[in-house]
Amino acid sequence: MSSSVYRRLHGLFTATKTTPSLPKSPKPTTAPSPAPAPAPARSLSPADSSDAKTFRILVKKFKKASDSNRFRHRNHRSYETTVRRLAAAHKFSDIEDILEHQKKYPDITNEGFVVRLICLYGKSGMFDHAQKLFDEMPQLKCERTVMSLNALLSACVSSKKFDKIGELLSEIPEKLSIKPDLISYNTVIKAFCEMGSFDSAYSVIEEMEKNGLEPDLITFNTLLDAFYRNERFADAEKVWELMKEKNVVPNARSYNPKLRALVAGNRIPEASELIEEMGIKGIKPDVFSYSALIKGFYDNGMLEEAKEWYKEMAKNDFKTLQVTFTKLGSLACEKGDFDFALELCKEAISQRCLVYSSMMQLVVDGLVKESKMEQAKELVELGKSNGYFHYKLKMPLEV
Template identity: 55%
Template sequence: MSSILRRTFSSSAQLATSTATISTKSPTTVLYEERNLKRLVQKFKKFCENNRFRTNNGIYEGVVSRLAAAKRFHWIEEILDDQKKYDDISKEGFNARLILLYGKSGMFDNAYNVFDEMPERNCKRTVLSFNALLAACVNSKKYDKVNELFRNLPQKLEIQPDLVSYNTVIKAFCEMGSLDSGISLLIEIEMKGVQPDLITFNTLLNGFYANGRFVDGERLWSQMVQKNICPDIWSYNAKLLGFALEKRTKDAVELVEEMKDKGIKPSTISFNALIKGFVKEKNLEEAKRWYCEIGNSDCKPDKFTFATLIPFVCEKDDLGFAFELSKVIISRKLFVDKALLQRVVDGLLKESKIQEAKELAQLGNDNSYCRYKLMLPTKVCGSGLNSEDIQELESS
């Protein structure tokens, strides 16, 4: 009996200590530190009982994003459906948030159900929730449905679309490659007396430049300037990509200088565009130089930087540089396609750089965050490995 009492007392003490520890931490910290997704859901629902907690959009987005990344869509539905028991559900802004969260998770049917059920909760639907539904449709990649909703719902619900509505539909057109439809809508909104803004033009500029329609992009750029809308970093990045795809790297470099003269600092996306341009021109030294320029700035290379550079560097047989780039990827815990790093390992093997291949494979396999599981094939056709090399690999 005494042993049972001791165990009971010990368990109670541990629980009390655990509870006390949690209570000293903010809900954001508790949820961020929780690795078990089931417990994450339980704690999130418990925290939602607090009125103040329910006003924090960032926490909602963070938890839903984690569940979506893990493809735990039933738990997303569980925690968002649980929100309906609170009085907040009669507020349009609260419903709009749920609609957007479902959309960002790719769960458009759920998003539409929230919008559809709003009258049952005595919650009026205005352009706010309508725009949330359009955004959910875009984020769920249901691009073909966006125009249908845009054309039918406003008249049915007596909602007047605003500039946010138009910008969202233009984004959908650009995402699905219907660029001319985007231009038609731009003309339509101007005829209705609605003035396009920087977001409108940036969306269209990115669509046209990225799809190789450089001349049309330039025409839009001129139109934007004529309306006294000043280009920002996103405008310049779209144009830089256009130059890169046109293999006009000299113009791209001059554009970067223009940005600096206007006080606009290049971003990682800017540098990536330049690197992409020099890769397309097969200019290894300039591609490497602009990679180094990222380090000389306040920016950091991202996964797109490496996805552009590594295949090109391997193609140019600069395996030493590819090796260094790969180590940066792993040390920074960037998520890249495993095949990208495997290509470097295979290239090192073909160059008989056994130690480097072993080191890279070990780094990838030991990194619990990345878990690349890189392979060290010992019998590759044309690998150039001699019997001693193969013996060394097989013993590792």
């Protein structure tokens, strides 16, 4: 990549540092703010000795398990789960402890192994630690290539340290003779989208092409998702046109942001037509496509239409999302279609999908009210056997 391109990208990030949508980067501390966790967890008090002991045991067991070559190579999920749990509890020193511990193993000379650790630091919001590990790689006798550069860029995005990306791009590639690749550029585009700097995100394609690279499906899907989420429909149309021009074939992930945007704008007929258009073009809708459309019918109280698309989704053997079961079930109860609500509950249980017991209770009550005692009993037994709830059936009052 030429130095002019470095300056251009660095300038773009510098120019957007003051944009209102740019999240403020936290000041470096010994306990950095983590990236948002998938599920909120309570912050642990220092006085909570029971929880403190639990985390000490967790760290000790993890470090011992790390002695196993098989664990280090095969249990990627254990690394992710443990670090995510510690980050949610703000146990940053423990994260540093278990990841620094990995340096004692011969794997640390393998770039792929180090990349995993850099990414884990990034997902914990510990960008300074990720960069420190990147800088230490030569001392650890580990080669640095574009793969580790991309991991560091990704750690920037995960940690919301968007302003650091410009610095990395202006310093590391020339200093270390590492040429950014398509993944590097896609990460930069994602960063601009997260910042809300959409024009800058789109302009990266031009810089990419100057360096002899062509945007791919990930490039376009990232832009489409950002543009539709922020109601920039004209910009999204520019992306579709560019995809045609470059012969990049869209997939369901390309269409889903548009589907969600149409549903959010209550343009349900257009959303239905879009799914039909996907089929005509040979693009198979996925579970998120169907769920987006079903949500639109749910929001408008259109049960029969929602049922039709649910059946269409079932024909394609997709596992229904929990939120879809919940929405459809509550709408079916509201409309008095307890037979369909029963069908949904049974299907959810068979898929081992969580269904709120309160909704199942509504279905049981509705079936009892309609004197469908056998069906009600069947659902109660299914609920009990799957740990949902205990319900004492009430016989209808005799008139």
